[in-house]
Amino acid sequence: MEIRVLRYFVEIARCGSMSKAAESLHVSQSALSKQMSELEDELGKKLFKRVSRGLLLTDEGMLLRKRAEDILEMVEKTEDEFKELGELKGGDVRIACAESHLISHLAKAAASFREDYPLFRYHLYSGDSEIVLDKLDRGAVDFAIIVEQPDFSKYNYLEIPGEDVWGLLVKSDSDLAKKEKITAQDLVGLELICSRQSIANDIARWCPETVDSLNFSGTMNLNYNASVFVDEGLGCLLTLDKLSDTSEESGLSFIPLYPKLTSKLFLIWRKYQMFTPIAERFLERLEQYLA
Numbered sequence: 001m002e003i004r005v006l007r008y009f010v011e012i013a014r015c016g017s018m019s020k021a022a023e024s025l026h027v028s029q030s031a032l033s034k035q036m037s038e039l040e041d042e043l044g045k046k047l048f049k050r051v052s053r054g055l056l057l058t059d060e061g062m063l064l065r066k067r068a069e070d071i072l073e074m075v076e077k078t079e080d081e082f083k084e085l086g087e088l089k090g091g092d093v094r095i096a097c098a099e100s101h102l103i104s105h106l107a108k109a110a111a112s113f114r115e116d117y118p119l120f121r122y123h124l125y126s127g128d129s130e131i132v133l134d135k136l137d138r139g140a141v142d143f144a145i146i147v148e149q150p151d152f153s154k155y156n157y158l159e160i161p162g163e164d165v166w167g168l169l170v171k172s173d174s175d176l177a178k179k180e181k182i183t184a185q186d187l188v189g190l191e192l193i194c195s196r197q198s199i200a201n202d203i204a205r206w207c208p209e210t211v212d213s214l215n216f217s218g219t220m221n222l223n224y225n226a227s228v229f230v231d232e233g234l235g236c237l238l239t240l241d242k243l244s245d246t247s248e249e250s251g252l253s254f255i256p257l258y259p260k261l262t263s264k265l266f267l268i269w270r271k272y273q274m275f276t277p278i279a280e281r282f283l284e285r286l287e288q289y290l291a
Contacts, residue, residue, distance in 0.1 A: 001042065007025075008021070009047070017055060046061075074139060091276060091277070093143070093279050093282050094122075095123070095142065095143045096133075096140075096141045097125065097126055098128060098146050099126065100265050102161070103145065105289070109285055109289040110122055112289065128195050137270070142282075143267055144268050147265055148263065155268040157268045160266065160290060163263065164265065165240065165256055165261070167256040168186075168187070169230050169246075169252055170252070172248075172252060181258035182256070188210065188213055191234070192218075192237075194219065199211070202263060205261075220237075223243040226239070231251060241254055
């Protein structure tokens with residue numbers, strides 16, 4: 001199975017059409033069709049089915065697309081790493097990040113770093129800890145930033161200064177917005193939105209005796225999208241402070257939890273990880289900056 005053929009396959013899946021993919025790839029449609037037939041023969045599975053609007057992936061095709069995208073991501077990262085071996089003016093660093101206002105420390109370190117390495121490029125991927133850890137474990141990123149204590153047996157880490165404060169994001173015209181603090185009993189009977197990871201870890205740690213009686217009507221992994229649901233009256237969001245617009249114009253208010261619940265932020269990387277020269281220097285800068 002050739003990398004070139006996997007690129008062809010992913011482009012056909014993206015376009016949903018053999019002719020559009022051929023045009024995008026600058027190859028003939030007949031050559032592209034022949035490559036896909038040979039790929040199906042090699043795998044012993046049909047990857048596409050014809051519909052009136054073009055091509056759809058079969059179940060086997062959807063599996064191959066996921067695997068192919070992972071493989072191509074790793075190929076791109078490996079190619080970049082080899083390009084950087086002899087170049088110390090810059091290069092690419094990939095970081096998967098959980099959401100936190102403490103990311104500002106990373107941004108300030110990156111700004112300082114680029115003054116010395118003007119060709120430095122960064123690639124940020126956002127998601128919850130499950131998503132960012134998956135990218136780190138697969139080697140798709142150099143570093144991950146998580147809002148929880150890392151597994152010290154698997155990862156090296158730097159603790160980022162400061163802490164995130166938990167609270168409830170509500171509509172400003174609600175009775176809840178008049179409160180100075182939110183207790184576990186205040187949450188009973190509300191429609192709540194929270195990440196699955198935080199329900200199991202942070203909220204369960206904060207109110208172990210009440211968590212099973214709470215009504216989590218929605219889950220999320222990115223704060224902004226969930227805040228839009230709050231604005232539409234679909235629930236209240238358990239989240240970290242300083243992630244949502246709570247200005248007077250926004251119509252949203254943030255009330256901290258009581259007793260106070262906080263989380264720490266950690267930058268982690270795999271133990272025994274081999275870094276490119278630019279990623280190694282970036283880590284050195286982070287260690288200096290965060291110290």
